[in-house]
Amino acid sequence: MTDIADFTARLTALTDGRASAPRVRNGVMTLALDVGGLGPDQRDAILAAIREGGLTVPGVTDVRIAQTAERRPLRIIAVASGKGGVGKSTLSANLAVALHRLGHKVGLVDADIYGPSQARLMGSEDQKPQAREKKLIPVTGVAGIPMLSMAHLVEPGKALAWRGPMVGNALSQLIDADWGDTQLLVVDMPPGTGDIQLTMVQKHKPAGAVIVSTPQDLALIDATRAVSLFAQVGVPMIGLVENMAGYACPHCGEISDPFGQGGAEAAAGEMDMPFLGRVPLAIDIRRQSDAGDPPAAGEGIHADAFRAIAQRVADWLGRTV
Numbered sequence: 001m002t003d004i005a006d007f008t009a010r011l012t013a014l015t016d017g018r019a020s021a022p023r024v025r026n027g028v029m030t031l032a033l034d035v036g037g038l039g040p041d042q043r044d045a046i047l048a049a050i051r052e053g054g055l056t057v058p059g060v061t062d063v064r065i066a067q068t069a070e071r072r073p074l075r076i077i078a079v080a081s082g083k084g085g086v087g088k089s090t091l092s093a094n095l096a097v098a099l100h101r102l103g104h105k106v107g108l109v110d111a112d113i114y115g116p117s118q119a120r121l122m123g124s125e126d127q128k129p130q131a132r133e134k135k136l137i138p139v140t141g142v143a144g145i146p147m148l149s150m151a152h153l154v155e156p157g158k159a160l161a162w163r164g165p166m167v168g169n170a171l172s173q174l175i176d177a178d179w180g181d182t183q184l185l186v187v188d189m190p191p192g193t194g195d196i197q198l199t200m201v202q203k204h205k206p207a208g209a210v211i212v213s214t215p216q217d218l219a220l221i222d223a224t225r226a227v228s229l230f231a232q233v234g235v236p237m238i239g240l241v242e243n244m245a246g247y248a249c250p251h252c253g254e255i256s257d258p259f260g261q262g263g264a265e266a267a268a269g270e271m272d273m274p275f276l277g278r279v280p281l282a283i284d285i286r287r288q289s290d291a292g293d294p295p296a297a298g299e300g301i302h303a304d305a306f307r308a309i310a311q312r313v314a315d316w317l318g319r320t321v
């Protein structure tokens, strides 16, 4: 490997892929750096490190960096279900953590107005978001993931009496917050498939949707409804996740299937959408979730299940850039 190739490789790691390939002519190294979303300190530190590194390349006497503010659009992944209680919030939190562990710059929005639970799931209950220039600044959850919840805007129970437009405005405040260099926003959607959900999807145009269902037929019928909500406004389906798929015995780990196996996968096939994976009904998942310690942040079979789902979501996003 030559020195410039070595430097180029270091540059990618140093700038998180924000720099163009450097060129050297007559001792002058030139490159472009996308500084969109970087804070001033972060930007200056990266510029200084590039200059310092560039000057170590033999023959380079000057380093010129063109700064561009090409802001990468925030891509939204909407996590939805046709009805409540199927594990949409649990999946959203663990998907965000697993995507983060795969190297994505992820943020999390809890748009569940009637039962916001992400602050508890992500261990950020004691934090309050600040505002800068009328924009909310996210708080930080597990693994340093920036996040905002409806619970940060309204006291529990109060939103029950809200009308659609009020809910819509509140949701927009969460999504249009100051997300910094976040590139992917996992949005735990409000449960159900009514007007609020439709408006939200129309306004914020998610890159794609993940539908969560349990194996029971009824939940799957509801899932079909959630699918058609996104289809109405042309939001592509990333796929279906089957949650509480079989019961994992806490003693021996054996999985029993009171509702049968493969129903959700078959339903996904019938709806012509990818099947992203299944997560068992496991006491550990509930216990850890309640304690603000999402299983996806650790190791083991549950972490593996969430990682596999996140990988499929990441692959989908990679194919649809």
Ligand SMILES: Nc1ncnc2c1ncn2[C@@H]1O[C@H](COP(=O)(O)OP(=O)(O)OP(=O)(O)O)[C@@H](O)[C@H]1O
Pocket (backbone or CB within 6 Å): 081, 083, 084, 085, 086, 087, 088, 089, 090, 091, 112, 115, 117, 191, 243, 244, 245, 279, 280, 281, 282, 283, 285, 286, 287, 289, 290
């Ligand atoms: N795979 C799982 N194994 C065990 N418990 C689970 C699993 N998934 C979710 N739960 C538990 O089920 C309950 C409901 O989950 P969750 O809040 O994620 O569902 P939801 O669809 O977001 O519900 P709501 O719409 O009411 O907010 C929670 O107590 C959660 O800990």
